Amino acid sequence: MQSTPAHSFLSAAPALTVRKLSIYFGQNKVLKEVSIDVSAKAVTAIIGPSGCGKSTFLRALNRMHELTPEARMDGEIRLFGEDIYARHVEPVIVRRRVGMVFQKSNPFPTMSIAENVTVGLRLNGLRDRKLLAERTEESLQMAALWNEVKDRLNAPAISLSGGQQQRLCIARALAVRPEVLLMDEPASALDPLATQKIEDLIIDLKKDYTIVIVTHNMQQAARISDFTAFFYLGNLVEFGQTAKIFTNPANKQTEDYVTGRFG
């Protein structure tokens, strides 16, 4: 690797190192040579106007964009030093190490609350009931949902409210103990109270997890993240400590965006 690039200002080893990542959909280059270091046990927010490539960037981090038939990528992404696009690496394994929470909550409707939490573990072949129960409680505790559902773990997941469903999805992602958690506008479909809960939860989770969150909501990015990356038209315009990006951005476009002049 080259000498420490300007976009790296971390002392500890980053969880994810992204180098010259470009993504194409057919002829369309939607992400242009993006390089970022995502620091471990911190929240990194990705902001930018719609269509700037921020979701695409996120989905490249766990190889989800590969599900789009005509998607293609260039560049390199390393997870704790390991190239996740290396030929011998299965996307399935990458996705177990890099969990994801989506914009709209998507619990499995035919499963109960507990089954939703343990589904990833069961996919990994875990059958021990006691262990599954332990992990269910642990994950629901972490997702700040345990107290609300502990008496009805066998109720269908869709009996929960929207905000609870989203926290259930977070618990589901946490249950497999991923190294990184990706969140694609996890609170954009929720009311302010439920949003508040999710934000508190994210701040809580960063003690143990590396979190990358895409958000439309700049106040949210300012509130919960340690680092912020501003994307525009597929380019990474600016990346730095959140406090700096929001108070003293180096780039005029960033300034215009965070002050609400466009976007």
Place this chain on the structure above:
Amino acid sequence: MALAVFVLIGLIGYELAKGARASMHQFGWHFLVSTDWDPVNDVYGALPYIFGTLVSSILALIIAVPISVGTAVYLTELAPHWLRQPLIMFIELLAAIPSVILGFWGFFVMVPWLHKYLAPSLEKTLGFLPFFKGHNYGPCMLAAGVILAIMIVPIITSVSREILRSVPGLQREAAYALGATRWEVTRIAVLSYAKKGIFGAIILGLGRALGETMAVTMVIGNSPYIGSSLFKPAQTLASIIANEFNEAPPVGLYVSALFELGLVLLGVTVLVNIFAQLLLKTFAGPSVKPQP
């Protein structure tokens, strides 16, 4: 709309009941459990035909459901895109074959093949089961089951495919994001989400199989039979009506008994559908209803 359907079924039922009045009066409920069918002595009973109808349809489902659901899953989840459209067209073409043509093919191609190859090998390997005991002489229950299966594969496949296509992409992504393989995604995110709708698709197929007449009549052998062997000729409610309607004098007990068979067929079909609806209600899960 739903009311109109009820009224229509009611009217058809009424007409059938009117035609069947003499037979109903003569035999009462005994008609349903009697195995006699003797136009010479004017004694009639429906049991072998009810048996034939149910067994041939269930046999058809046993053969068709794995094929149809498998094909639907393959088409929506696994097949390369260039292959999907041709395959779909092929399956829909299968539905367009007139049943009498299928019956022809069944009688002249399938039944001899079944007699020559399939039946002996089944007898050899699975002969210890009561279903494959006895000798096969050609047209039989098994032939009817196979031909019915061919006829209901297209409808179950295309309705199931629609159901599977209506499963939200977000469900699949949820499973992929947990590190599920393609097959696991299909199992936990797609099939379990769609099972209620697929069940509905199967019932649509069953409804078709119960009432199917022409092709079945041509390959089933048309001899009343109640028993476990699938190698024996049998007869269904629909096939005996088709076979004997011309022979029966326009008035009298004979034709009235045929009318009553029609009423029974209608009843069986309606009952199966009601039963299926009730079963459907006990399934947990979101309702992705079939929209044929």
